[in-house]
Amino acid sequence: MTTQEFLSYMNSGQEVIAFSDVHLKMTELSNKAMEITVELNNACHTPDEIKSLMEKLTDKEFPDGAYMFPPFYTDCGKNLKLGRNVFINSCCQFQDQGGITIGEGTLVGPKTVIATLNHHMNPSKRANLIPKPVVIGKNVWIGANVTILPGVTIGDGAIVAAGAVVNKNVEANTIVGGVPAKLIKQIETEE
Secondary structure (H helix, E strand, O other), X not given: OOHHHHHHHHHOOOOEOOOOHHHHHHHHHHHHHHHHHHHHHOOOOXXXXXXXXXXXXXXXXXXXXXXXXXXEEEOOOOOEEEOOOOEEOOOEEEOHHHOEEEOOXXXXXXXXXXXXXXXXXXXXXOOOEEEOOEEEOOOOEEOOOOEEOOOOEEOOOOEEOOOOEEOOOEOOOEEEEOOOOEEEEEOOOOO
16 A cells, blocks of 8 residues: 555545555654654754654655644654644644644644544544544644644634644634633634
8 A cells, every 4th residue: 555545545534444455554654753753853953954853754745834842742743734833842743644723824833733633433443543533734833732633724814722632623813721621702803
């Protein structure tokens, strides 16, 4: 199975059967991601070196103005799409096999976890996985220690308060917080 075939399958949302070809490719890509993130996380790097390692990890051009503070952890890297001027703070964990898209100008706080896979609810199929993408809009601010669960979309301009667990979609230009995250207030925007 090629990486592109794997990504197409994962982006379709179909169940991943344990020990299937898709699952084996998932393991292969995870092992490769671990190699690259060990290199990224265990030395001091220039911005150009970080850019190069992220391009190796994602197989995509690292966008203009994007930056991160390692350490950074992912189980794949190949299904991560970043917009221009995205900032990722230290100690983030992105489980991107189900697909993570982060819009331009978004700020991701330290120790953020973004999950895109659930295990099957049926105990006899527990090792099977269900991929669901996470989509984060433009100019979003995600506070420290936030967890974003599979299938969530966060609208443009939203703020997710530190420590929140986001299990439902977040409307644009709102502030959410808590466990589970709930609406705190609307953000007044200037026209």
